[in-house]
Amino acid sequence: MASTSMHATAMNQVIPNEIWVSLQSEDSSTMKVVRASHAPDGRKVDVKPILRIIDNILLRASPAIVEVHIILILADKLSGIYEDKGFPEEDMIGRSDVDAKLKTLASIIKKVSSELFSYNNLALSGTFKSNNVNQTIIPYGATMDCKCSCSGGRDVHTTIMMILDTLSSYSWDAKVVLTVAAFIVNYGHEFLLFSSSEANNSAIAQSIASLKQLRDITDHAKFSKAKIDAIIKLLKVIMAVTRYIVELHNLPLESIATDESPMSKAIAYIPRAAYWTMLSVVVSASYIASLSGHEESTTELLDLSRLASEGSKIQVILRSYRTIYKEYEDEKSKPAYWDLVKTISSTHSNNMTILKILLLVDGKQHLVGHTNKRIHIEELRKMNVFLLVSGLDLSKEEIDVLGKLYQEAKTKGEIQYEVVWIPVVETIAWDQEKQQKFEQLLALMPWYAVPAPSKIKAEVVKYVKTEWKFEKNMVLVPLDTQGKFGSLNAIDMLLIRGNEALSSIFSEKEESLWETQKTWTLELLLGGIDNNFSLVLDWTKQGTMVCLYGGEDIEWIREFTRATNAVKNISSATRMEVVYVGKKNAIKEVENINSKIDGEKLSRYWSDLTSIWFFWTRLESMLYLKMQQCRNSRNDLIMQELTTLLSYDGSDRGWALFCKGSSEMALARGDVALKSMKEFGERRDSAVQNGLFPELSSYIIRESQKKQRCSRIILSGDRQEIPNKKLSSDGCECSMEKCFVYRCCAD
Incomplete structure (x- = not known):
């Protein structure tokens, strides 16, 4: 192949030893330069939608041709030329808000993509032979006016620094995700076609390979399985580290990261993890490009293996910082938690004290319903209340059944009650995706909810998990007008007997459910x-x-x-x-x-x-x-x-x-x-x-x-x-x- 010689310089080049050394030290000259390149301007980038799409592409158990389709659509979305007309939502995740975010980032991803492309010395005007047909390679982000003619020899560190300069005004998590996105758009389709056994046997895959100007994928057996396996392993580590960087970056670390705090080390460590991620992306891109026409070398496998090993160490360190943070939060919430337990277990003349301590967040005195409906918490003073605790995975069926009982009680029930939803989310960071899911579920509910789920106090979350045994399945806890909790089996009793069970639920007389039912009917x-x-x-x-x-x-x-x-x-x-x-x-x-x-x-x-x-x-x-x-x-x-x-x-x-x-x-x-x-x-x-x-x-x-x-x-x-x-x-x-x-x- 004509392209083989064009790759030779980069592909036979061993990752310099000074780079390996820099990954072991915070004070290396390399890391000082990396940190110096960071000049954020305060802009906020929601990287979660892009990260979700990347996950959907790379980490499925068996990459198939549908994923190649997703990559092509992702590239077109970033170009602003693709209009989704019916591709499955669970695969494309094609909501309008995601489309808009992708389009706003298209330009910067193109720039990063161009840096990756230049490192691999693939000239736009260069050609290679495949099945005796001359084909022209046109990378994503390039224009027909480009006359790239890189001579080769630019080292991997220089490429990373050029990417960091391009992304200097972005936060660390955005730098990493945008770099990985550029990699996926430029090289993901080739790699999935080469690595997918399903794609290899697919006529559609062959057609896409032809359109993407790739070598005939039936030659897959000629490629190095060891190299492909090594790249797959490295990509999994890249994604794991990327997710940890995003999660840590979204924690309020600055509020607890004093010089003596272990969390200060987490803030200092993120740039090193980001540098490793970019290094791995650049090297992976180069080796994936070589699958189209480069012979295997032992050096490549050693580099890939060593990078994966270093990434696994970084992953362990980042996970430990996340654990430290959670332990800190748990310790910090202990006094508030025991105060909450003491307050709830005290005798009350009404339900307001308990409702306020559990439901009020961020100084708000109201609860929210669908269509922006609101209710002041004082309106619940003389009402029986069901506290519905769940995650954001409530099903439509659950809401429909409870909603029917709720509406029935409103119209003809002897015992009136209100329902308030307390959404409890495991992950610490609350993003736009979770907010949208919260609003979608709330729109299905005829009752009310805590207005800002992300602001629910840590001691409240701990209480519902400890005292009400909430894990995954929804919990429905009754609170009467006197501030007394009823049966923790309220959901079971309601499902069996409907609103007829209300008197037993609020008085904890569960046994009465079976007093009149002795036979199977x-x-x-x-x-x-x-x-x-x-x-x-x-x-x-x-x-x-x-x-x-x-x-x-x-x-x-x-x-x-x-x-x-x-x-x-x-x-x-x-x-x-x-x-x-x-x-x-x-x-x-x-x-x-x-x-x-x-x-x-x-x-x-x-x-x-x-x-x-x-x-x-x-x-x-x-x-x-x-x-x-x-x-x-x-x-x-x-x-x-x-x-x-x-x-x-x-x-x-x-x-x-x-x-x-x-x-x-x-x-x-x-x-x-x-x-x-x-x-x-x-x-x-x-x-x-x-x-x-x-x-x-x-x-x-x-x-x-x-x-x-x-x-x-x-x-x-x-x-x-x-x-x-x-x-x-x-x-x-x-x-x-x-x-x-x-x-x-x-x-």
Whole structure:
């Protein structure tokens, strides 16, 4: 290749030893020059959207062609020429505010990109041969008037200093993120095409490679896998260090960074971490450029490996500074925390003292609602109040269900109450992205919220985590007019009984929930699920047998529904309605299954995803309360039915519940339910003589007892009230062991 010689000088050049030395010392001449280049003018740059896009591109488990598409769009967005017309939002993150921020930074990113390009000695007028075709390389940020003809030889430190001079007026976190962004725009597409096995086998990838004037990626096997792996490892460290720099830079370090404070070292260390990041970016860019036509050398692999090793050390140091800061904040908040605990535990004549200490932030005396609606905190003086504590991950289903109960209480409830949302966010820095998420959620809520979540006092956050056991799942804490807290299980009680539970919630009489409910009935199973419940009850009153079924195995669903339809066709006297009710913690998958059920006309289904969420969440709530109150689960019918149904849902296949009237129910795991339908013809005469439901129920009992099955129940979050050995599964004499499952998402 013609370009090989143009890379030779830079690529065979060992990173000078003085650079390695400078990374070990704060007082080196190199670091003094680096610090001297820093001349911020006070401008604020929100780097989070760009960092999020970069993360989306580089750190996915398996880079695919969609990521190359994102890079190309990112480059065009920075140029101001791309108009998004339907690319998936979760991949493109194409909101208008992000677009605007990218466009304002386009010019400076182009300048940095030009510095990276110049270091790699790629002249605009230079060409190389690929598949016997001469191609012209046009880097991002270059113009057709450019006649770059770098002679080569500019060392890596000089390149970094030129980038630092270009970014001198920006903060350290902005310098780093803008440099990485320039690197991604210039070299990300080539690297992803070379490193992605999915892209290598894609005709689209080949087309993009041609458009981007890259070598045929089917030659991937000729490239050094060791070099690609080394670059991948280094890029991961680059992103880790970058995130720590951004996080530390957004902490109020100056307020505690005296000369004696450990945090003063954090401020002093950020420039060194930034210099390492820029060094790694420049070197990575050079080596990625070499993938198009440069032979592997041992020097390159040593440089990449050593840079990754140094970056890992820097990452550990930055993480330690963040830990120090959090420990400092915890220590500082201790006196205020114990004052808060003392105040809350005191006797009060009204609820104002507690509400003010928990809700008032930054001197504001009001709470905010959607459409800029406000309420002065004094208006809550004579009201029962629910304090809703959550992160910014509240689902629409959660808000919808609570909102329905809230509106119902406002219009016809005997006990009036107000709800105030306290958003608790783990990360210390509050940015525009979190503010937008807060406003989006608030717009869905009919109640009020703390006006400035970023200003919620540290002692309040510590209190809700320590005393109310808030971790991830929302917590709903009732406070009456006298300033007394009610049951911490309020959310469970509301989901089970609705607003009828209010008198128990505010008086802590949880046991009364079960005093009138001793048996397992359809009313208990489906209570409060709007039209779905009414429709099922109407069917049962008319003598129709109802089959509720669930799971996410579409093949089992097809088999089971076709078998049930065959049973209905065998006997015209057999009246049965079959309804799909989804699967717990799989709302997105359930939506897809609903579409298939509808398209193939398999059965009825609940189209309202909120109803499905409500159905499963109510079952969990019943289980939580029963576990606290039930001494012997094996003797409690409701407990047995709950654990069996939830364990069937946790299996890989489906389940079915056959109902005759309100209290006659037969629950079967997927294989037994399917077999009961497929073999119905053999028992038809018996069903006609004894009745369909009795015959089906006895069959399910016999088949379920034939083989012992161990099962599992997957519950949401880590509920502190769940004991280690309390539950027993259907068909097994063993007690279930409590264990923890960590997963990245529910679906």
